[in-house]
Amino acid sequence: MAKGEIVIDQELCKGCGYCTQFCSHGCIVIGDKFNTKGYLVAQFTQPEDCTGCEVCAWMCPDFAIDVYKYRGA
16 A cells, blocks of 8 residues: 655656656656656656655755655555
């Protein structure tokens, strides 16, 4: 069961890949969609594995990632 969820602002993301490198659970990949600035952007692809650790958000130089943690169960 997932303990967290991330939301990536596609327009702030420049596809640097830091979030993918530092996600220890492989929940994020650089996808095949471009934003309006022409960058391939990160996508949250493994929500069932997310622990809500927030490392992806800490590593994002553009503050494009918000992490939401689930409480309880």
